[in-house]
Amino acid sequence: MTATETDHTGVQHDPAPQDGGLHADAVRTLTGWQPAEPAQEQLRLDYLRHLAEQPEGMYRACLPAHITASAAVVDPAAGRVLLTLHPKVGRWLQMGGHCEAGDRDLAAAALREATEESGIPDLALLTRDGVPVPVKLDRHQVRCTGKDRPENTHLDVQYIAVAPPGAQALISEESLDLRWFDYDRLPELTDHSVRDLVARARELTG
Structure with missing residues (x-):
């Protein structure tokens, strides 16, 4: 397989890996996560439907939507x-990406993005029973294939990463x-979405 692939629109993408481990995780x-809010539950079901229909739905090459x-x-x-x-967005956001x-x-994807974008090496994801768990889902439109390309959808799975006191x-x-x-x-x-995520982080970390 080549380093990049070109779809029918002429846009080049990194090829999606064939390994099913990340998809299965x-x-x-998402199957084990049970949100309290009806809107979050609907998103959870939508994300699972996306994954059931898209074997490569974890990666940016999957359009018009992919998990982040x-x-x-x-x-x-x-x-x-x-x-x-x-x-690209022109707004203040949490750390994250593809x-x-x-x-x-x-969870490892979220931690990698948080570490890379924050420059803080000793982050720890919030866990339940020793296992990192999402705190929120957010579906939003972006143009991650280019500003002149049609919008696509990020199905974002959001975690909380705790930094050491006084982290630089x-x-x-x-x-x-x-x-x-x-x-x-x-x-x-x-x-x-960002304000809601921060409010949840504040509540859960004291």
């Missing part, structure tokens, strides 16, 4: 969250800016 994770993984990086001791100013072939599971962040090439914000002083350029 996503099915297990993200994490809110928080420092509970200081009551703050780390957000990145995304160059799954990759080397990710052993969905290091900006990556994927960000226009990277800053810590007090829970009560989030920037204006955030959307409802």
Whole structure:
């Protein structure tokens, strides 16, 4: 298989791996996760339907929708969250992005993205009974194949990553800016989804 593949629109993509391990883990994770809110439950069922219909639905080559993984990086001791100013979206967001072939599971994908984009090496995902668990799902439209291409859908699975007290962040090439914000002083350029994720992180980490 070549390093890139071209679809019928002429857009080049990295080929989706054929390994079913990450796909199977996503099915297990979403099957076992039971949200309290009806809207989140509907999203969970929609994500599972997507995975049932798309064997390669974990990867960006799968259009018009694919699973992504993200994490809110928080420092509970200081009551703050780390957000990145995304160059394509133009808003402050949590860390996150596309799954990759080397990710052993969905939680590992979220942790990898959080570590790469925050520059903090000792992050720990919030767990239940010793197992990392999502805290929220969010479906949103993006143009990850290019700003001149049609929108596609990210089916984002969101976690919480706890940073060591006083952690120092290091900006990556994927960000226009990277800053810590007090829970009560989030920037204006955030959307409802980010604010809801931060609120959940604050509640769950004390």
